[in-house]
Amino acid sequence: MDVWPADFGRITVEETDSTQAEAARRIEAGQALPFWVLAERQVAGVGRRGRAWSMPEGNFAGSVALRPGGPLARRALRSFTMALALRDALVELTGQPALFSLKWPNDVLCRERKLAGILLESRGDALVIGIGVNLVAAPPQAALEEGALAPIDLATAAGIRVTPEALLDLLAAAFARREALLVTEGFDAQRREWLTHAARLGQPIVARLADRTLTGRFDGVDGEGALMLATPEGIQRLPAADVHFA
Numbered sequence: 657m658d659v660w661p662a663d664f665g666r667i668t669v670e671e672t673d674s675t676q677a678e679a680a681r682r683i684e685a686g687q688a689l690p691f692w693v694l695a696e697r698q699v700a701g702v703g704r705r706g707r708a709w710s711m712p713e714g715n716f717a718g719s720v721a722l723r724p725g726g727p728l729a730r731r732a733l734r735s736f737t738m739a740l741a742l743r744d745a746l747v748e749l750t751g752q753p754a755l756f757s758l759k760w761p762n763d764v765l766c767r768e769r770k771l772a773g774i775l776l777e778s779r780g781d782a783l784v785i786g787i788g789v790n791l792v793a794a795p796p797q798a799a800l801e802e803g804a805l806a807p808i809d810l811a812t813a814a815g816i817r818v819t820p821e822a823l824l825d826l827l828a829a830a831f832a833r834r835e836a837l838l839v840t841e842g843f844d845a846q847r848r849e850w851l852t853h854a855a856r857l858g859q860p861i862v863a864r865l866a867d868r869t870l871t872g873r874f875d876g877v878d879g880e881g882a883l884m885l886a887t888p889e890g891i892q893r894l895p896a897a898d899v900h901f902a
């Protein structure tokens with residue numbers, strides 16, 4: 657049984673608009689960092705690129721606020737740290753490592769469907785990382801954007817019912833462990849580990865950018881977390897994109 661990481665606070669709220677906004681308000685109010693905030697109900701969750709994130713009761717909606725220090729670009733590497741930590745927790749809960757893979761930049765998949773999303777937001781010198789996990793229910797495909805990866809929930813995919821609190825116990829411990837390793841050893845070990853779990857590595861993918869869509873082979877992730885896409889015009893380095901499986 658993992659123990660709660662000593663220096664992280666833990667706040668549980670019955671209902672909030674978004675745990676991202678809740679964490680931001682608490683930082684503003686002087687709450688000591690780092691801390692986790694977990695919501696039993698989240699009524700206005702946000703996803704990447706301003707999308708809405710629906711959260712049926714029983715699913716996991718939580719955010720961790722920390723002050724990572726270092727340059728802004730390196731803060732974003734926590735999306736890999738968090739994805740690995742979430743995978744650790746899910747493997748520990750299910751005992752089924754083969755079920756879970758990682759999709760660049762920061763989704764956790766189960767049976768190649770979207771199980772969880774991670775959102776990073778800066779609040780001054782603090783970083784707030786939000787995690788949404790479909791524990792008991794997934795949104796209907798019709799509620800998602802066209803071309804979005806089909807969602808799945810853990811209860812259906814792995815036949816196991818997990819409470820948000822039980823997931824947080826393991827996730828917080830795994831994240832604290834991996835965050836400490838990121839700080840002491842740097843990104844490369846996590847980059848390489850992330851790649852061993854990456855979905856569609858070496859396979860065709862589609863990367864949608866603000867102004868164009870590129871098709872190519874997913875060739876890896878560089879030392880700053882950018883996606884490397886091999887196209888007929890050569891290797892393209894993409895710091896940000898929406899990835900779709902071809």
Ligand SMILES: O=C(O)CCCC[C@@H]1SC[C@@H]2NC(=O)N[C@@H]21
Nearest residue numbers: 674701702703704718773786788
């Ligand atoms: O678009 C994504 O894939 C990221 C989704 C992140 C959702 C989580 S749920 C907890 C936290 N609070 C929010 O409002 N969003 C994040």
